[in-house]
Every structure is written in C-alpha cells, then in structure tokens.
Amino acid sequence: MRRYIYILFALFFVVSLSGTLLSGIYLSRLRGALEVVVEAGESMRQRDLLHQRVEDLLGVSKDDDAYHEVIDDIKKRLRKCEGCHHKGAYKEKVEKIKEAFLLVGNSTPGAKKATARLYSLTRSASQKGQELIMNRTERALRVSREVFPLFFSTVLALMVLLVVFTVIIIRRAELYTRKVVKAAGLIAEGKAVGGTIFREEFKPVGDAFGLLQREITIREEKLLNWNRRWQMTFDSINETMAVCDISGMIVQANRAFKERFGYDSEGLKLCDLVCRDFASVVRCPMQRAIDTGEIQQETLAKEGCVLDIVAYPLAGQDGSLQGGIWIGRDITKEKELEARALQSEKMVALGELVSGIAHEVNNPLSVALGYSEMLLDSGEVNERDSKRLEKIFNAIKRSSNIIRNLLDFARKRPPEEIECNLSEITEGILDLMAYELNSEGITILKEFADLPPVKGDPFQLRQVALNLLKNARDALRETGNEEGIIKTRTFVEGGRVFLEVTDNGPMIPEDIMGRIFEPFFTTKDIGKGTGLGLSITYSIVKWHGGDLFVENLPEGGVRFTAAFPSMMGDGALPA
Incomplete structure (x- = not known):
C-alpha cells in the first residue's frame, strides 16, 4: 500500500511538472506570436507616418521652412529602417524609397517626378504594412487557437491519468480494508487466516x-x-457452592449445587432458588452477607434436608463489594447419625433396664412356674381346676420364655460360632413379637421343618429373623391391610438351610429393588426408619457364608429368603 502512495505522489509531481512545462512552452509560443503582431503594428505605424510626411512634403514649397523640417523628419524615419528585420523584396522596396528620397532632396529637374514616385512607394509600403499587421494578427490568432486546445487537452489527459490512478489506489485500499476486516472476522471466529487473503x-x-x-x-x-x-476444582468440592453478583444473582455454581438445586440455576436469584424452600429462614444469609459485608452462618432445615450454610462477602481489587460466595454443606446424614447414636444410647440403656427388669420378673415367675407344676403333678386338684392350672402353667412358661429371649437378646457378648437351629431361633423371635403382631391384626403362618444345624452366632441369627419380621410388619403397616399375613417358613435344599419371610403388603418398585440393602436407604418417612435394618441383615447373612434374596410375588407381596450353608457338609465358614 505504501508503494502505491509513493507512486501517487510521484505521478502528482510529474503531472504538476508537466503542466508547468507545457504552460511555459505554450505561453512562450503565444508570446512570440504576440511580439510579431506588435512588431508588425510598429512597422505599420512607421510606414503610415512616413507616408503621411511624404504627403506633407507634397503640400509645401521648397522655400518654406516646413519643407526642410519634413525632409529632416523623413531622413530620420528612413534612418530607422537601416538594419531592420525586413528581408528580400521588402528590403529592396526600402532601398528604392531611399533612392527616391535622395533624388527629391537634390533639387534636380526630376525632383518633382521623384517626389511622386516617393509618394507612390510610401503609399504602397503603408498598404503592405496593413497587410502585414493583418497577416501577423491572423497568425497570432491561429497560434492561440492551436495552443489553447492543445494545452487544455494535455492538462486534461494528465488529470484524467491522475484521477484513474487515484481511483485504482482507492480501490486497492478498499480491497485491503475488506481483507483486514475479513481477517479480523476469521480471528474472532477462531478460524485460520489463509495465505490467499493477503498476497x-x-x-x-x-x-x-x-x-x-x-x-x-x-x-x-x-x-x-x-x-x-478452575471449574474442575470447583466441581470436585462436595459442598454446594455458588458465586453471586451484587444483586444476589447466581453467576456460577459448582456441580454439587446444580445437582441439588437444578442445572438451570445460573442467572436466578439464590434467595428465591434456595431459601424459599426453608420456612425457618427469616432473611437469606447471602443477602445479609452482601448488605452487611460480614460472614453469615446459618443452619437451614426442612423435612428430609438439613444444610449448614456459610455466606461470604466477595470484594473486588479496589475493596468494593462485588457480590458473595455461598457454601452449603448437607449435614442431613450427620444429623441422622446423631439421632441414631442417641437412639442407640437409649436402646443400650433400655437393654440394660430390660435386663434388670427381666431378672427381677424372672424370679417370681420361676416360683410361680415351680409351684404350678408341683400342683399339677400332685393330683390333688380336681379336673376343672387342673385345666385352669394348666393354662396358668403354660402362660407362666410362655412369659418365662419371653423373658429368657429378652435376656439373650440384650446380653452383650462377642460373636461366637456354635451349632444353631434356625427354626428354633425364628420361633423364639416370633414368640417375642406375637403379642405386637396379634394386636395389629396380623396373622402369623408358620411352617418350620426339621433342619440340620448351621454354624454361626445365635444372637446375630436372631437379629436376622427379627429384622426380616419387622420389615414385613412395617410393610403391612404402610398399606393398612386389615388382613395382613406374615408367613414364616424354613426348609433344606441343595445342602443349604433356608429361612423365608413372606408378607402380602405392597411390592417393591423395580427402580429401587437394587438399593434396598444399601446402608441408610429407606422409603419410610423421617423418624420412622434408619435404613440400617436390611443392610445389617445382609451383612450378617454374608458373614455366615450365606445369601439374601428379595422378590416380588405375582399375586402381590414380597418374599425375603436367607440361605445359610448346612453343617451336614464341612460346616466351614469364611473367616
């Protein structure tokens, strides 16, 4: 582009110089033509004056003083013609005029004739002078007519050339500008600037x-x-985090925040998105942090969710408040664990209390059981009282068994591996729960087979039976089924001992079937279940080398099946 500008300047200089030179040349020619016209005019004037003086000479006598004055004037004028510019025939005519004048001045007899001849020659010269001035004037006009069109056409051609070249340069500049704009657009779009654009x-x-x-x-x-x-680091933090502007609008949020509150949360007011779901919030912690410039802490709680919130004010480089940072930690499970720990402490205390009460109750029951048995064996009571006494004896015996099971269940001891009868263990747990199940209108069906022993811890096996029965009871409670049925069955098959617990409650949705053995997973309302029962049961069964299955029944209801290795084989258990 710079080269074209230099060329344009050079062309402008050449055009200007050419115009100046042409102007000088044409003006010089015009000046020459005008000078010739001026010379012709002067020549005509001198000729006219000479002819006029010759006419004056004819009108005076030789004796008159004016005659000599005219003669002297004619001499002077003829002297001016010496060495003049006339050539050829014009010069000869001048010489003839001089010769005729000499004859007039000599006072010879032919002077009068010479004067007439002088008059004729000067008149002819005057006429020739007029012709000369006309010719020279016409020539000057012709030169001017030639010079001016040629001058203006030449200047116009130079100007046209200058304009054309200027237009070419402007078009090149426009093309260059368009290429620059195109290249800038390609760079803005992230595309490569090809070598064909700029050449x-x-x-x-x-x-x-x-x-x-x-x-x-x-x-x-x-x-x-x-x-x-930065985003990877931001998203790897498990706490819910969001950055807000000065108006409380969410500018950026991490993965945990989006998973909890929605992936379209950016661009929304944090207070509207989060705090409106928590009735306990009087004023949004984030808005307080932005308004006060101080760190705000608060615990937000609603059913099924507890969040520990910290809102930090966000300052710019100049120290001015730019927004805030929200950090929320889900402490729902921690609160649940605290509640479970408290419940466990209560259960431990209750177990100790039950153990003490059971011992106190068991002593009088043992006395009553012994005396009732002695009376039955003595034969001293009549048949009617004997039947009543037998009912008392059976009731006391059943109460004694319940107390014994409570003591066994509440006793703290390390796991042991002994021979256990799964049918007897299950029946003992049923005795413990019989009153509760009967009071809720639940029918218990039992089908116990003579089983080979399994090797394991009786306390843990009791917990398996108890958890499966409690799970069936809870399922029937959810439906409010007035004809609730729990069927308990034991059997042997393929070298393994099986315990089945079946209820006619609701079936388990297929989408959560694979999660029911996960710790803390529960479909019950808050406070009605810990989500640990089936998880603990699954762990106990696995520790004993067995398997735990669950299935929905076609006719409705759910069946849990626990399978244990029988001691009829090698009886080995995993370490």
Missing part, C-alpha cells in the same frame, strides 16, 4: 495477522485450560 504487497500484513492469531490462540488456550482447571 503480494499485503503479505507482511497477512503474516502479522497470522502471528496475532497464533498469539490469540495460545492465550485463549491458556485461558480455557485455566478455566477448565
């Missing part, structure tokens, strides 16, 4: 754009990598 004299510009694009690409890649690393 020839614009190639350095293209190289500069290419270098600029590479630099922008490198910096953009660095910025993207930094942003990805």
Whole structure:
C-alpha cells in the first residue's frame, strides 16, 4: 500500500511538472506570436507616418521652412529602417524609397517626378504594412487557437491519468480494508487466516495477522485450560457452592449445587432458588452477607434436608463489594447419625433396664412356674381346676420364655460360632413379637421343618429373623391391610438351610429393588426408619457364608429368603 502512495505522489509531481512545462512552452509560443503582431503594428505605424510626411512634403514649397523640417523628419524615419528585420523584396522596396528620397532632396529637374514616385512607394509600403499587421494578427490568432486546445487537452489527459490512478489506489485500499476486516472476522471466529487473503504487497500484513492469531490462540488456550482447571476444582468440592453478583444473582455454581438445586440455576436469584424452600429462614444469609459485608452462618432445615450454610462477602481489587460466595454443606446424614447414636444410647440403656427388669420378673415367675407344676403333678386338684392350672402353667412358661429371649437378646457378648437351629431361633423371635403382631391384626403362618444345624452366632441369627419380621410388619403397616399375613417358613435344599419371610403388603418398585440393602436407604418417612435394618441383615447373612434374596410375588407381596450353608457338609465358614 505504501508503494502505491509513493507512486501517487510521484505521478502528482510529474503531472504538476508537466503542466508547468507545457504552460511555459505554450505561453512562450503565444508570446512570440504576440511580439510579431506588435512588431508588425510598429512597422505599420512607421510606414503610415512616413507616408503621411511624404504627403506633407507634397503640400509645401521648397522655400518654406516646413519643407526642410519634413525632409529632416523623413531622413530620420528612413534612418530607422537601416538594419531592420525586413528581408528580400521588402528590403529592396526600402532601398528604392531611399533612392527616391535622395533624388527629391537634390533639387534636380526630376525632383518633382521623384517626389511622386516617393509618394507612390510610401503609399504602397503603408498598404503592405496593413497587410502585414493583418497577416501577423491572423497568425497570432491561429497560434492561440492551436495552443489553447492543445494545452487544455494535455492538462486534461494528465488529470484524467491522475484521477484513474487515484481511483485504482482507492480501490486497492478498499480491497485491503475488506481483507483486514475479513481477517479480523476469521480471528474472532477462531478460524485460520489463509495465505490467499493477503498476497503480494499485503503479505507482511497477512503474516502479522497470522502471528496475532497464533498469539490469540495460545492465550485463549491458556485461558480455557485455566478455566477448565478452575471449574474442575470447583466441581470436585462436595459442598454446594455458588458465586453471586451484587444483586444476589447466581453467576456460577459448582456441580454439587446444580445437582441439588437444578442445572438451570445460573442467572436466578439464590434467595428465591434456595431459601424459599426453608420456612425457618427469616432473611437469606447471602443477602445479609452482601448488605452487611460480614460472614453469615446459618443452619437451614426442612423435612428430609438439613444444610449448614456459610455466606461470604466477595470484594473486588479496589475493596468494593462485588457480590458473595455461598457454601452449603448437607449435614442431613450427620444429623441422622446423631439421632441414631442417641437412639442407640437409649436402646443400650433400655437393654440394660430390660435386663434388670427381666431378672427381677424372672424370679417370681420361676416360683410361680415351680409351684404350678408341683400342683399339677400332685393330683390333688380336681379336673376343672387342673385345666385352669394348666393354662396358668403354660402362660407362666410362655412369659418365662419371653423373658429368657429378652435376656439373650440384650446380653452383650462377642460373636461366637456354635451349632444353631434356625427354626428354633425364628420361633423364639416370633414368640417375642406375637403379642405386637396379634394386636395389629396380623396373622402369623408358620411352617418350620426339621433342619440340620448351621454354624454361626445365635444372637446375630436372631437379629436376622427379627429384622426380616419387622420389615414385613412395617410393610403391612404402610398399606393398612386389615388382613395382613406374615408367613414364616424354613426348609433344606441343595445342602443349604433356608429361612423365608413372606408378607402380602405392597411390592417393591423395580427402580429401587437394587438399593434396598444399601446402608441408610429407606422409603419410610423421617423418624420412622434408619435404613440400617436390611443392610445389617445382609451383612450378617454374608458373614455366615450365606445369601439374601428379595422378590416380588405375582399375586402381590414380597418374599425375603436367607440361605445359610448346612453343617451336614464341612460346616466351614469364611473367616
């Protein structure tokens, strides 16, 4: 582009210089023509004056003083013609005029004739002078008519050439500008600036754009990598985190926040998105942090969710408040664990209390059981009282068994591996729960087989039976089924001992079937279940080398099946 500008300046200089030279040449020619006209005019004037003096000479006598004055004047004028510019025939005519004048001045007899001849010659010269001035004037006009069109056409041609070249340069400049704009657009779109855009004299510009694009690409890649690393770090934090502007609008949120509150949360008011769901919130902690510039802490709680919130004010480089940072930690499970720990402490205390009460109750029951048995064996009571006494005896015996099971269940001891009868263990648990199940209108069906022993811990096996029965009871409670049935069955098959617990309650949805053995997973309302019963049961069965299955029945209801290895084989258990 610079080359074209230099060429334009050079062309402008050439045009200006050419115009000046042409103007000088044409003006010089015109001046020459005018000078010739002026000379012709002067010549005509001198001729007219000479002829006029000759006419004056004819009108005076020789004796008159004026005669000599005219003669002297004619001499002077003829003297001016010496060495004049006339050539050829014109010069000869001047010489003839001089010769005739000499004859007039000599006072010879032919002087009068010579005077007439002088008059004729000067008149002819005057006429020739008029012709000369007309010819010279016409010539000057012809020169002017030739010079002016030629001058203006030449100048116009030079100007047209200058304009054409200027237009070419402007078009090149426009093309260059469009290429620059196109290259800038390609860079903005992240596309490569090809070598075909800038060529020839614009190639350095293209190289500069290419270098600029590479630099922008490198910096953009660095910025993207930094942003990805920052976002990856941001998303790897399990706490819910969000960055808000000064108005409380969410600018950026991490993965945990989006999973809890929605992936379209950015651009929404944090207070509207989060705090409105918690009735206990009087004023949003984030808004308080932005308004006061101080850290705000609060615990937000609603059914099934407890969040520990910290809201930090966010300041800019100049110290002015720019927004806030929200950090929320879900402490729902921690609160549940605290509640379970408290419940466990209560259960431990209750177990100790039950153990003490059981001992106190068991002593009088043992006395009553012994005396009733002695009376039955003595034969001293009549048949009617004997039947009544037998009912008392059986009731006392059943109460004694319940107390014994309570003591066994509440006793703290390390796990042991002994021979256990699964049918007897299950029946003992049923005795413990019989009153509760009967009072709720639940029918208990039992089908116990003679089983080979299994090797295991009786306390843990009791817990398996208890948890499965309690799970069936809870399922029937949810439906409010007035004809609730729990069927308990034991059997042997394929070298393994099985315990089945079946209820006619609701079936388990297929989408959660695979999660029911997970710790803390429960479908019950808050406070009505810990989600640990089936998980503990599954762990106990696995520890004994067995398997625990669950299935929905076609006719409705759910069946849990616990399978244990029988001691009829090698009886080995995993370590």
